Amino acid sequence: MNTLLSEEQLNDPVVLAIAIVVERIQKLAKADRDDLFELMETLHAAETDEEYKAAAHGMREVLKQIRVEVTEIKPVEPGQGLCKWMEYIGDRIRQARESAGLSQEGLAQKSGLTQSHVSRLEGKKHSPSHLTLERIAAALEIPISELDPSG
Amino acid sequence: MGKKNLKVGISVGQGRPPGYQWSVWVLNVAFKEAEFLRDEQYEHLVLQFQELARQEDPTHSDVVSVRAITPEEFHELRDKGGVLGKLNVRVFFGVDKDARAIVVLGAIKKENDGPTPRGDMIRMRSRWRKYHSGE
Numbered sequence: 393m394n395t396l397l398s399e400e401q402l403n404d405p406v407v408l409a410i411a412i413v414v415e416r417i418q419k420l421a422k423a424d425r426d427d428l429f430e431l432m433e434t435l436h437a438a439e440t441d442e443e444y445k446a447a448a449h450g451m452r453e454v455l456k457q458i459r460v461e462v463t464e465i466k467p468v469e470p471g472q473g474l475c476k477w478m479e480y481i482g483d484r485i486r487q488a489r490e491s492a493g494l495s496q497e498g499l500a501q502k503s504g505l506t507q508s509h510v511s512r513l514e515g516k517k518h519s520p521s522h523l524t525l526e527r528i529a530a531a532l533e534i535p536i537s538e539l540d541p542s543g
Numbered sequence: 544m545g546k547k548n549l550k551v552g553i554s555v556g557q558g559r560p561p562g563y564q565w566s567v568w569v570l571n572v573a574f575k576e577a578e579f580l581r582d583e584q585y586e587h588l589v590l591q592f593q594e595l596a597r598q599e600d601p602t603h604s605d606v607v608s609v610r611a612i613t614p615e616e617f618h619e620l621r622d623k624g625g626v627l628g629k630l631n632v633r634v635f636f637g638v639d640k641d642a643r644a645i646v647v648l649g650a651i652k653k654e655n656d657g658p659t660p661r662g663d664m665i666r667m668r669s670r671w672r673k674y675h676s677g678e
Contacts, residue, residue, distance in 0.1 A: 427669050434661045442653070446662030453572075453666055460673045461571040462646065467560055467593055473583030474590075477626045504605055518594075519587045521607040522624045540624050 416455050428454045474519055482516040484539050485528060489514075492532045502531035559643070565596040568639075569647040570670060576649050583626045588634060591620060592645060601638060601645050612659075615668050617648060619659060633659055635667040637674070646674055 401407045417425060428451060435447035470478065489499045489510075496514065500507040504527055512518045520528075522540075529536040559566050567589075577585060595601035595609070602609060608621040617637040623630060631653040637646045648667045651659070 423672060424669065427665050431662055431665050434665065438662075443660045443662065446651075446660035446666070448662070450662040450666035450669070454669060458572055458673075460670055462568045462674070463571065463574065465567040465569050465589055465592065465647070467563075468586050468589045470586050470590070471582055473581070474586045474626060477583065477587075481625065506605075509606060519590050519625065521591055521622050522627075523604075523608040523622075524606050525624065527605075536624075542624050542626075542628050 413455070416457075420454070420457070424454050424457070470519070475516070478516040478519050481520060481525075481539065482514050485510070485520075486514045488528075488532050488534060488539060494532070499528065499531055503527040504531075559596075563593070563596045564599060564643070565601055565638075566642070566644040567592045567596050567647065568642075568644045570649070570674065572670065573647050573649045576651070579652055580632075580650075581626075584630070584632075587626045588620075588622065588632065588650075591622060592634075592636075592647070595620075596645060612664055612667075615664060615671070617667060617671050623656075629654070631656060633663075635663075637671045639674075646671075648674070 397407065397411055401411075417428065420428065431447050431450045431454065435444060435451065438444035438447055489496070492499075494502070496510045497507050499505075500510050503510075505524065509518070509524075510528075513520050513524070522536075525536055525539050529539055577588075580588070591607045594606055595604060598604065602611065602618050609618055610621070611618050612635070617635055620634045620636065622632055622634075632650060633653065634650045635648040637648060638644075639646055648670045649663075651663050653659075
């Protein structure tokens, strides 16, 4: 703590808070300090609540000097909730493809996906991203909402 | 398998599973940030990263939206709809070519398709730097 503060100042919570922040900033590495100052400018210029919160979150994280540790993610076995969705969307893609009179290979060619990817989707082995559904819907010339009602 | 279970019994350095060209690693702070996701949403996003991990170049994909965050040296995976519903999720990751690993830095949710807030990008940049420096 800053020993230049008088006893009276140490009893003032505002002065004390500022002293703590100043001390933390002084201890930051240059790159972290640069990040903090950029975040402060971002906070000042924020025009939306989202931008303000993101900048404030970043400032807290820099000042806290979090440590990063790494964990490996192993391949997942989808649980019941995701399996239910994969079954639904797999069937929807197959039905829409068959209605369009296309083979899996034909859908793959029109959508820019691989036939094996189309096969995995219809086989309920994978959960498609929004980009994938957009490509399939465009290839089948249907709105994406016909495949994914959540959108 | 839910996200809470994934935290158990996993470690770095055991090699890639067969069929994968890259390992997928995640920062502890990114795990905490992903708590807004339900289990099936988390699993869906892990599957998207598995797709990237199968590819020679995980920074470009035909099956999931990935874009470079410039001038930073990391990327953003965007997805929405399906099990994500109205959530517009952005997951940030870097590629450690030496370790042959995709490193997930963090995630945010948005209610719209708008740009990623600058504050989030700076925060991810800071994490990526700390990852490289081993802090």
